[in-house]
Amino acid sequence: MTAPSRPVPWPDSRTAEFWEAAADGRLLVQACGDCHALQFYPRGHCVRCFGSDVGWREVSGRATLHTFSVVHRTWSEAFAADVPYVFAIVDLEEGVRMTSRVVDVEPERVRCDMPLQVVFRKLEDGGAVMPFFIEAVNPL
Numbered sequence: 230m231t232a233p234s235r236p237v238p239w240p241d242s243r244t245a246e247f248w249e250a251a252a253d254g255r256l257l258v259q260a261c262g263d264c265h266a267l268q269f270y271p272r273g274h275c276v277r278c279f280g281s282d283v284g285w286r287e288v289s290g291r292a293t294l295h296t297f298s299v300v301h302r303t304w305s306e307a308f309a310a311d312v313p314y315v316f317a318i319v320d321l322e323e324g325v326r327m328t329s330r331v332v333d334v335e336p337e338r339v340r341c342d343m344p345l346q347v348v349f350r351k352l353e354d355g356g357a358v359m360p361f362f363i364e365a366v367n368p369l
């Protein structure tokens with residue numbers, strides 16, 4: 230039996246620039262043109278000042294692990310080959326929190342506050358390039 234297809238990113242006018250940058254190995258977050266606040270996930274307005282002048286800014290990709298969960302059982306057979314995997318909420322050094330996965334680390338070694346660095350991986354079956362995080366080799 231063949232596993233069902235994974236849900237894949239579906240870029241739209243609000244997110245296309247983020248996905249294009251990811252394919253180029255760059256991590257973007259939204260930046261408000263009025264109050265300069267950064268935010269993630271993409272929205273049509275600034276969550277701080279409600280201004281509509283939101284653009285994109287490249288960030289370093291350095292982060293620390295805020296919290297995580299090791300997933301042993303998936304809600305979809307499409308992810309069955311991935312388990313166990315580490316679902317993560319990371320704090321980018323620029324002050325933005327985002328969801329991702331920690332990869333290339335044994336789940337038993339993952340700890341909150343561990344230093345991380347973004348990496349970009351192309352999904353095998355979807356063609357999209359996704360940002361994930363690895364343990365930082367030389368954290369600041």
Ligand SMILES: [Zn+2]
Nearest residue numbers: 261264275278
């Ligand atoms: Zn703002």
